[in-house]
Amino acid sequence: MTNNFVFEPDLAAKTIHLVREFNAPIEKVWKAWTEADLLDKWVGPKPWKAVTKIMDFTVGGIWLYAMVGPEGRQQWVYAEYTAIEHGSAFSSTGMFCDGEGNPILDGPKTYKDTKFFSIEGNRTKVDMMITFEEESTIRMFVEGGFKEGTMASNKQLDELLASE
């Protein structure tokens, strides 16, 4: 079944539009995006693991988690929730962190608007708009060590596919 993945950068507008369909009802998908123990299971590209330190899914609340690498390398990721429509949408502002997980408030920020739609077949479509202030914010994600993680993950996937 196709997941209709969309990845549309608009550099002039500094946005990236992502769309993805999931083979699960909206309640489950919403849970997976908003509950720490579930988020920790999918947001770390292998072999990186996401470990949530603080999760307060309320407007003004934050999600602070560490991306922990195979050699104990660690990088904090910080997001503040700015709007929540339960079961259908939320917005957050992401910030850089220092080594202790404190947000750098005057640093560049990313803004994320995530919307959830119930679609035919008890499936769910997630629509996410990421707006960033600077090149460095996107660089943070791809040069923060996840690059190696992503490559390892591809390899694992290849091995998995080969073994089936």
Add this chain to the structure above:
Amino acid sequence: MRRDVFQAIADPTRRAILSLLVLGAMTPNALAAHFDSKRQTISKHIQILTECEVLVQKKTGREIYYHFNPQKMKEIDIWLERFRKMWEDRFDQLDALLEDL
């Protein structure tokens, strides 16, 4: 003030300057002739584009020519590709998780 590629292309005049230079190097005078804006305004845009490293100045004889630097734009493509891959991987992991929920 930090300069980056996104800042270079955030402005419509700067995008127009870039699309002209993709076709070939130009002197500041020749560039300015394409726009109704004041020469000073165009100079400012050129300065920003140079600071963003999407333009390079080269002297040919007594004239300065501005050249488009495709390398700088390619960097963005590479970052975006990695970013896309990261999300793809995450979503694949989420698929697996949702199956077990």
